[in-house]
Amino acid sequence: MATQLKHTDFAYTPAPAPRPNIRVAFIAGEATTAVHDAMAKLPAGTRDGTLEDLVWDQGVAPSADVAMIQSMTCSLIETARDLLSPAMYTAFLRWGETASHACSFYTSDDDGDARCAATAQALADVSRIPAENAHDLLFMMHLTCIETVDAPSFGPFDRKYGEFEVNGAELLAGLSRDLRNFSPIPDLVNELTAKAWDVSKTKLTISKEIGAAITSAFVFARGEDGADRGSSLTQTDLPAGYDRYMRGPFIAWQKAFAQYEEARDALHAYDRDVHTPTFANIEVVDDVAEQVQEQYDTLLMAEHDAIQRLYRIPAPSASELAIKLKVFEAAEGWVLTYAPEAVRRIAIDARRFGGHGAHLQTDQSILAAFAARRHEFEAADKGPWAAEQEDAYFGRIDAAEMVLLDTRASTIEGTIAKLRVAFLHQVGTDWSDLATSNTADPKFVEGLRMSGMYERMAWGAIEDLARIAGVSLPEQGA
Incomplete structure (x- = not known):
């Protein structure tokens, strides 16, 4: 018979489990500290959010940055208005509005999809417009470069702001760089978009304030465009002897030359009637002389800007090229700071017209x-x-x-x-x-x-x- 264990009258107490001899210490490294500091700067409502909140929420852009972006956008729009044909300028404004909005901060996937669809429609509108001058064509080429390499829809065309994963991207990058030799518009678009991404401080999106500054300028220009660009302007006929593809530059030239004549006449009249007589008077008081000189300098800069605008427009014919040279000589342009740029623009016109005779081939x-x-x-x-x-x-x-x-x-x-x-x-x-x-x-x-x-x-x-x-x-x- 097997031995049976007898019941004990004392409670069984198991031995305590062994305790591991390990101590864990938490040390806040540089990355952790940086994330903590950044999260602390977020609004109270998102302070306890995720890392994604930290990436997307960059705070309110400084007013100086917003003002700078607005100024750059207005400069781009003004240049495009002077150089693009009327139909392309209208499409350019719609593209700028939709593409900048698509690159700006959005809060939902549906919102982002709607912005992308609007941008795609704006691109389709651009593609349906026949290029009437070289600036139209180069703007279309710039958009083609952006879309081909899947860069941000508003740009810039730069590896720093996007991953180009297609063959031949280096050739396209070189092409985008060369476009500025023939039109300032691609260069101004690149400069504006690069600055917008830089001041937004994120690779995911342009900040809400910066994006709004750009988009609102295009929206305003579109309204202005509809108000003062009538059908009569788009129906302007070219004089005999002009190439039919020069209608856009011809319209831009007429407008720019009228602005130049107005600025020139205003300066000459003020110099004749006010500036010269004032400084010929030996009894003139300093305050009056200073005010007269300030107004003279303002008119002088207006003429200076009008001349530069005239140089930027492709000469529609050899007659306009001769006018450029005459204006350059009258203004003694060779002593001014913009002389190299003016000479380069005139040389481009000369090479283009030289194709019909002696052609200076530098390529x-x-x-x-x-x-x-x-x-x-x-x-x-x-x-x-x-x-x-x-x-x-x-x-x-x-x-x-x-x-x-x-x-x-x-x-x-x-x-x-x-x-x-x-x-x-x-x-x-x-x-x-x-x-x-x-x-x-x-x-x-x-x-x-x-x-x-x-x-x-x-x-x-x-x-x-x-x-x-x-x-x-x-x-x-x-």
């Missing part, structure tokens, strides 16, 4: 590289290739394209050469390989017809630019 290296690349493609044996042959072929292609990448274009023809190679890489299909060769090939024509809206817009911009500059795409580089 020989770009055009030679483009011709070499086209020759390599057209003369290449279609294979199969040995590894050495393939390496040699692409080595020659890369060398030619590096010239296009590293050399700044100074003529429209050189810019077209860059655009054609960039288009080839951006589309990246068999038919787009013909972009630098025979663009009349049925394979290219059909491929372009079946491509997306932005591919057709990009190639349409190339064709518009070639038509304005008188460049034959089939013959270029042949």
